[in-house]
Amino acid sequence: MRPRPLLTAFAVVLATGWVSAQGINPDISVIGDVRAFVTGDPNDSKKDELQLDLHGAELALGGYLNPFARADVYIGYHDDEIELEEAYATILRGLPGRLQLKAGKYRVDFGKLNLLHPHAYSFLDTPLVHQVLLGEEGLIDIGVNLNTQIPIGSAALTLSGNVLKGDFSTSQHHADEDEHAHAAAGLWARQPFVRSLHDDIEIEEEAEPGLGYSERLGLYIPTGDYAGFEVGLNALQGTFDRGTGRQVRLLGADLKYRWAPDKYHSLTVQGEWIRSERDLWTPDEPLERTTASGFYAFIDYRFAQRWNTGVVAERAEGAYDPSVTTERAGVFGGFQLMEETTMLRLLLRRTDGDALEKPVDEAILQLVFSLGPHKAHWF
């Protein structure tokens, strides 16, 4: 065979390019959430039977754009749909006033927990109050965030503000639609109470959201080298229908305490309360404002390197009908198989509420696996 110098040279160039490209490739990680569960929900056609579910999978890409900025993208698979969950760029350092700037679609810093992806929760699911008042998966929107941190001795005061596109205000509406569409298939059978907390879909269908604004003030105070607490205040204002001028206002307060004396023990005590005000509209009637609130609180104790246990309690009023309340309480435990890349969690919980004839008990076993680089744990 004749030598092909051009082809060889082309191959060398390609190979060199590939090698150098590897160095600037983003970090890639994949997280899966597989569940086995039994529910006592009378509306579930498989009540009291063992059911299996690929609850979700997530592809995360992230890396530095330059020494001072990075970008992150999260693509999620839930309920047979693929969705761009987050895509944002952050200028981390170099801005005046110790500012950080984030732009794109992202989890809004309304409270501490909303920043985390649900697979990181020891108690498995997005808290009721988040589902009802923030959105099915929490508060995620397209926007621009500006935040700064002010040192006060060894304490840190964080001030943050967001300008949001306003999609958050209709997220419950979409959640409602999805929920009803999937209810027959039993996909929402694990959370029968969500159905009871939403109503007035017709009003939501016509909504044309306007810009929203949210603010957070968080104060972290260390109480030791590896212990401290943070208190936060959160507010959000937005127009969720420009046509009728309907507004939504959220107010929240959160507290987190964490103590981690060594690699084998830690204690987290965390809670959040949220109050919402929403305008309701019906033809030929003046706007009516409804107020609803809710909270969650949990204690998570790590008693060995790979074992943790805890309790969670929640309460939420319906966003549009606060007289419909739901309470939920559970006990959970987690076990890392070898490393934190493979996690088994068990949750036993009871849900009760105005819309339920009798309390619904559930047992959920979750397997979370994560491929890719280890990520640091944030307070």
Add this chain to the structure above:
Amino acid sequence: MKKLLALAALIGPSLLAAEPLRVVTSIPDHAALVRAIGGGEVETESIIKGNRDVHAVELLPSFMVKVGRADLYVKVGMDLDLWAQSIIDGSRNGKLIVVDASAGVEKLEVPTFKVDASYGDLHIYGNPHYWLDPGTIRAQGEAIFAGLVRVRPASAATFRANLDAYVQKVDAALKGWQARLAPFAGTQVISFHTSWPYFAQRFGIQVVDFMEPKPGVSPTPTHIAALTERLKGGQVKAILMESYFDDRVPQMLSRTTGVPLVKVPVLVGAAPGVDDQLALFEAITTSLATALGGGH
């Protein structure tokens, strides 16, 4: 007026120099090294304090505050303290100079194959526990020296003199530690984690197995059973463990087999009296020599 200007020229630089150079390090050993090089011109603080595992550090807002005020950050490097980058990013400090203390260290156990999680927490740039070899202090110090000089070039001569003096002091002590461990050259030990290749190479100790079946993976019953048999064979003379690990399983293994357990600090500040690098190596050498029968 001339006198005033002359006075200002005289006092000005010393006033500027009085402002300490702020350095934050990932580990206290590097904070100790920075203090040795920077002398009175630096204020140093470590993210890790006390008896902690360097591999896993939770990111506290107070860390960002510290680094936000710093001129220089010293990383362990080699992907050991990956969390440090998140602290640096969270600090919002655009003027921060970052130094990788491993830059000039000759790396050991650099994988020659594709590394993935099936090998445990294997580091692609090699074993990162180089600070446990006193012979690498010169290389670590040179990286830190370069960083300090970037921040304060006017003090280069002082930093250089301090570094040389410190390395001389460590080298002198190293001869003593080597002499005390020389009788045990070639002695086989097992360790809890893969923290010791640099130390072992320096002092001629052979680490032949680990409590962890793979780096970062907790001991399993099967692995412990295999280790028990190995220790009963009589070739292994000590179980060397890092003090931040739970010692219940190593204690049990030691009781079952009669092989002494040597639990030592691997970081400055991880045990009472271990306040600098010299004290750290003194503590490790003394514990090991005593356990191996020398008692020197």
